[in-house]
Amino acid sequence: MKRAFILLLDSFGLGATPDAAKYNDTGANTFGHIASWAAKNGTPLTLPTLENLGLGAAAHAASGQWADGFAQRDGFAAAYGAARERSTGKDTQSGHWEIAGVPVEFDWGYFPRTTPSFPAELTARLQELSGVPGFLGDCHASGTDIINKHGDEHVASGKLIIYTSGDSVMQIAAHEESFGLERLYEVCEMAFKLVEPYNIGRVIARPFVGSNGKYTRTSNRHDYAVAPPAPTLLDHVKNAGGEVIGLGKISDIFAGHGISRVVKGVDNMALFEALLKVSDEAGDGSLTFVNFVDFDQAFGHRRDVTGYANALQEMDARLPEFIAKLREGDLVVVTADHGCDPTWAGSDHTREHIPMIFFGPGVQPRALGISETFSDIGQTLAHHLGVKPLSNGSNLL
Template sequence: MKRAIILVLDSLGLGSSEDAHLYGDSGSDTLGHIIEECDSSNADNSERSGPLLIPNLIRWGLGEAAIASRNKPLPITRVEPQGAFGYAKEVSAGKDTPSGHWEICGLPVPFEWGTFPVIDNCFPASLLKDLMEQGQIEGTLANKHASGTQVIEEFGEEHIASGFPICYTSADSVFQIAAHEEHFGLERLYKLCRVAKKLVDPLEITRVIARPFTGNSKDGFERTANRKDLTTPPNDLTLLDHIQDANGQVVSVGKIGDIFSNQGVSYTVKAKNNMGLVDQLLSEMIKLKNGLIFVNLVDFDTKFGHRRDVAGYALALEQFDKRIPEIESGLDNDDLVLITADHGCDPTWPGNDHTREHVPVIFYGKSIKNNNLGKRDSFADMGQTIASHLGIKALNNGKACNLN
């Protein structure tokens, strides 16, 4: 079996898709708007300034994919791509993390997951009552849609004083619980989230996320790398299962294992930030010579997209771009690398939620030639292409890209 690497630049959308109006996202464009803001010096901070500098991603084909997706120019230096490039629209009904990842791996989610209404006190009273009784807690805080960092700033001190966990949600199908690692306890938080997952399953809520944090005041609270996602398992086989059935290994770098409820995952390695995850990828490339290394670079989404931090997002892209030569140096002759995303999260867009966008489809490898893949009708085309590359059983969905 050959080797493939999937790099999900979490939330790096390439412009609103045809159905974006159904989600209130017409006109969103994560990468395009970041490039434009940088070009106009609206994304300068103490760590970066000026135009977005991502020469390696442009060289692989990301710039051409972005221009094709938005169908209008971008203020970038255009070069002839060294990889195969295109963009894909999502078949799945939502714009959430599990649906995007599952579809990449050949399993679209055509039904809509359950969500909570966008109102204060958004959780059913019976849900919180059962959570308190079964989770052995005296009360809860927040009970609303909120940004994770903002809700910790708002309720963190009260949480420490009362011992009540902070329960909140977003536009996604998710129930999130934030608690202090020391004052509340990390294992206690994980246990409470396991209780919560059983309680929200009848509501078709996809994920319960443990959001541990540290610090002693709202000016010093900081979320830690000990996040844990409890996700409904995929309802059918994915690319990961097919690889394992063919005696290949699947390595999760970051939160991939959580997203797939560890179905089809051989083992997981984690790190506290994007650069740490790239370090882990490089380490696994030395160890694993066949199968799949599957990486999610979550900071783009959680630290910058949701927080509407254009400068931070731009800096994170530039930092990742500088690591690409290291990835290239570790590639064997028949390796295939995919760069993509699972949804958008435009940092210039109103609100704090994901945006319904096309995603990049960038394939790179020493044997891959410049090839315009155009618009793909499903994220599943990416998984089907990797299945073909690895020489394993074809997936039930998707059409393999022609990389020759």
């Protein structure tokens, strides 16, 4: 019996890639800077489970430096390394698709860092089709900041909050109760069709609740995404008869392609609970792919170093529960899709190496070095499951 699991810590980068200067990210290091910050503040970052699997050594291979609190040693329990992205962007879709064997070697469209960010003809047409009285924001922004800034006016006027980021994305925020969740989804579907000529990867519905300047986003987020341009690991597994279980936003990122079952969760720990349940249920030939989104959306983009550090320690403390459930023939990889250094300027992703930490009952611990494409991860899992090889990547095990 063979099963595969991808545990993706969204935005957990291990240090800038050689091409980071193109993205103004030279020196970015999500993991290293969090560890340094924690040490300087008298609260050292402690990740005993991940450290035992080789995280510190993988980060050293990527950045050339040992993170504070992670010293050189031997005797790791996993096959560990890091990977560089072949795709041209540093966005969510590119990272996930490349892991699954389909690098994005075309350029996404992006909205400029101006106010307004969106073309007037786009917003005028969306207003005409949706019937909303207008828009608020229309700029590059942090999602949590912009809903608190414009939430009161949105509730009072019915104008939608629209914003973008360094990703190829249009985000539309609305109050679940005063505006309506289904109505928000309908507007986002309209917008998704309208942004096609601009080569935009996603339109994201960002519902929120609350009142009087104190608003919180809900778990009813929905991404309307362009489909991958070629079959991915998910398609290969599903076509071979294996179940593909997408936890969190995985189904949205792949536009539903190759997905057998969708499992949602409100935050990292809810998704971890779902992972434990799925690990009991998943059958032979299955692929379970979970995105732990809080690292990125709740802490990375918000430049919350304390929150990021605490979330890493919380995840590390619970990983032994999952490891205890592994069976003979299981292969797990802990990885990421890009960086989002919470000490870096701005609020966008950072161009960084990602971890590749493979473990399971049959995995021989060793150093894997640096891969030149994230697709080595997907190809390794395809080989393990015995499905059709991917068009990109090499088997590392």
